Each structure stands twice: as structure tokens, then as C-alpha cells.
Amino acid sequence: MRQSEDFVYWLDDALYLNITNRCSNNCYFCFKHYWSGIAGFKLKLSSEPSVEQIIEDLKKHIFRRRWRETVFCGFGEPTARLDCLLEVAKWINEHFPFLSIRLDTNGHAFLLNPKRDVIGELKDSGVRAVSVSINGHDEETYNKICRPVFTNAYRSAIEFVKSARDASLDVEITAVMIPEIDISRIQDLASRLKVKFRARDYIPCFY
Numbered sequence: 001m002r003q004s005e006d007f008v009y010w011l012d013d014a015l016y017l018n019i020t021n022r023c024s025n026n027c028y029f030c031f032k033h034y035w036s037g038i039a040g041f042k043l044k045l046s047s048e049p050s051v052e053q054i055i056e057d058l059k060k061h062i063f064r065r066r067w068r069e070t071v072f073c074g075f076g077e078p079t080a081r082l083d084c085l086l087e088v089a090k091w092i093n094e095h096f097p098f099l100s101i102r103l104d105t106n107g108h109a110f111l112l113n114p115k116r117d118v119i120g121e122l123k124d125s126g127v128r129a130v131s132v133s134i135n136g137h138d139e140e141t142y143n144k145i146c147r148p149v150f151t152n153a154y155r156s157a158i159e160f161v162k163s164a165r166d167a168s169l170d171v172e173i174t175a176v177m178i179p180e181i182d183i184s185r186i187q188d189l190a191s192r193l194k195v196k197f198r199a200r201d202y203i204p205c206f207y
Contacts, residue, residue, distance in 0.1 A: 005042050005044070005046065006018060006041040006042050006057075007019065007049045007054050007057045008054070008057040008058055008060075008061050009037075009039070009074075010067075011038075011039055013065065013066070014068055014069050014071050015067045015071070016070075016071045016072075017058075017070065017073070017074065017078075018043050018075060019054060019081050019084055019085060020045070020048050020076040020077070020078065020080050020081045020084075021043075021074070021075045022048075022076045022077065022080040022081075023075075023076045023080065023106070024077055024111065024148055025077070025108070025146040025147065025148050025149075026148075027146045027147065029178060032044065032075040037075075045075070051087045051091075054084070055091055062096065067099060069099065069100040069102055069129075070092055070099055070102070071101075071102045072085055072088075072089075072103045072127075073102075073104035077105060077106050078103060078105060079103070079108065079109035082109065082112070082113050082116070082118065085122075085125075087125075089122075089127050090125045090126060093125065093126025100129065101126050101127045101128060101129070102127070102128070102129040102131060103122065103129070104130075104131045105130060105132055105160075106132070106146070106148075106157065107132040107133070107134065107156065108150060108157060110159065110163075111152070111156050118160075119160075119163045119167045123169060128169060128170055129169060129171070130160075130169055130170070130172075131172050131174055131198070132157060132161050132173050132174070133173075133174050133175070134157055134158070134161075134173050134189070135175050135178075136181065136186075137183075137185035138185075139155070141181065144180070145178070145180055161173060161193055162193060165193065165194065170196075172196035172197060172198050173190040173196070176199075176200045176202050177199050177200065177201060178202045
């Protein structure tokens with residue numbers, strides 16, 4: 001019998017890990033304001049799963065098919081639970097070293113985890129790629145769209161990108177294609193920072 005909440009879910013050939021619903025952004029377009037999950041999976045959590053619960057769920061699903069990658073991405077910001085993320089990533093890297101590990105993040109890890117070598121710890125755990133969502137072509141637009149709890153969130157996200165790049169992680173900046181955002185300017189930012197860029201389709205949450 002399937003559990004009522006999903007810590008592990010999948011889309012196409014990627015296996016996703018939903019470890020928290022906490023987030024330091026409150027983006028107006030976010031799925032979690034309108035939906036309880038996606039693709040038939042329930043991602044709204046009544047409580048945060050333990051490392052052991054996530055690993056047990058992984059064991060149930062990791063042999064379902066040949067996954068291209070595992071991705072820390074759910075209804076929250078994974079680095080809000082950095083220690084949990086690191087422990088699960090280490091387990092994956094130890095038992096399935098051929099499986100690449102990616103972090104989808106808002107880039108606020110330095111603000112959420114002050115005085116820690118976040119990039120170094122991510123790299124040591126086996127995370128090899130980071131996808132940083134920067135939904136704003138400047139700080140003012142970013143603050144209006146993402147409504148971060150931190151006043152310097154936009155600048156810190158860019159510093160996160162630079163640090164991850166300098167640590168030789170595979171880095172991309174992403175942005176959702178909504179009317180308020182000048183996508184070309186974010187693409188230019190990625191080019192200046194010498195990282196990849198990917199535009200994401202906007203999926204309306206209500207009709």
C-alpha cells in the first residue's frame with residue numbers, strides 16, 4: 001500500500017527527493033500554493049521525513065528503472081535541511097556511484113546555513129550539479145516575484161552560483177518564463193558568469 005505522502009517521486013527518467021516544504025522564497029507562481037503535488041504524487045508534507053525514511057523510500061524505487069539522475073527538488077528549498085541532504089547524498093553516492101546527483105535550489109544556502117562551507121560539503125557528499133532558480137532579471141524584480149525572507153537573497157544567490165562554478169560543479173541558472181521577467185537579461189547574466197542557462201515553461205496553477 002502506497003504511503004499518503006511522497007518523499008521520493010519521478011518524472012521521466014529522473015528520481016526526485018522531496019525532503020522539506022520549507023522555503024526562504026514565497027514565489028507567487030509556486031505550485032504548492034495551489035496544488036498538493038504533481039504528476040499524481042503528493043508532495044505536501046505533514047512533517048519532514050527523517051534521513052532513514054527517505055533512504056527506505058529510495059530503496060523501494062531506485063531499482064524501478066535505469067534512472068538518469070537523482071534530484072533534490074520538492075515543495076521546498078532542500079538546503080533548508082542541509083544535513084539531511086548531505087546524508088542522503090552520501091548514501092546514494094556510496095551505494096549507487098554511477099548515479100549523478102543534482103540539487104535544484106533557490107541559491108539561498110549561504111543565508112540558510114551561515115558559517116558553513118556549503119559548497120565544499122555538497123561536493124564532498126557527491127552532489128555534482130546544481131540548478132539555481134533566479135526568477136528576476138534584477139534585484140527589484142526578483143524581490144517582487146520571489147518575495148524572499150532575506151533582504152539580500154538575490155545577491156546571495158548569485159554568489160552561490162559563482163562559488164559552485166569555482167568549485168567545478170556543473171552549474172546552470174534557470175528562470176520561469178513569466179511576463180515580469182526579461183529572460184534575455186538572465187541569460188546574459190548566466191553568460192557573464194560562464195554557467196549554463198535554461199528557461200523553464202510557466203505552468204499556470206489555476207484556470
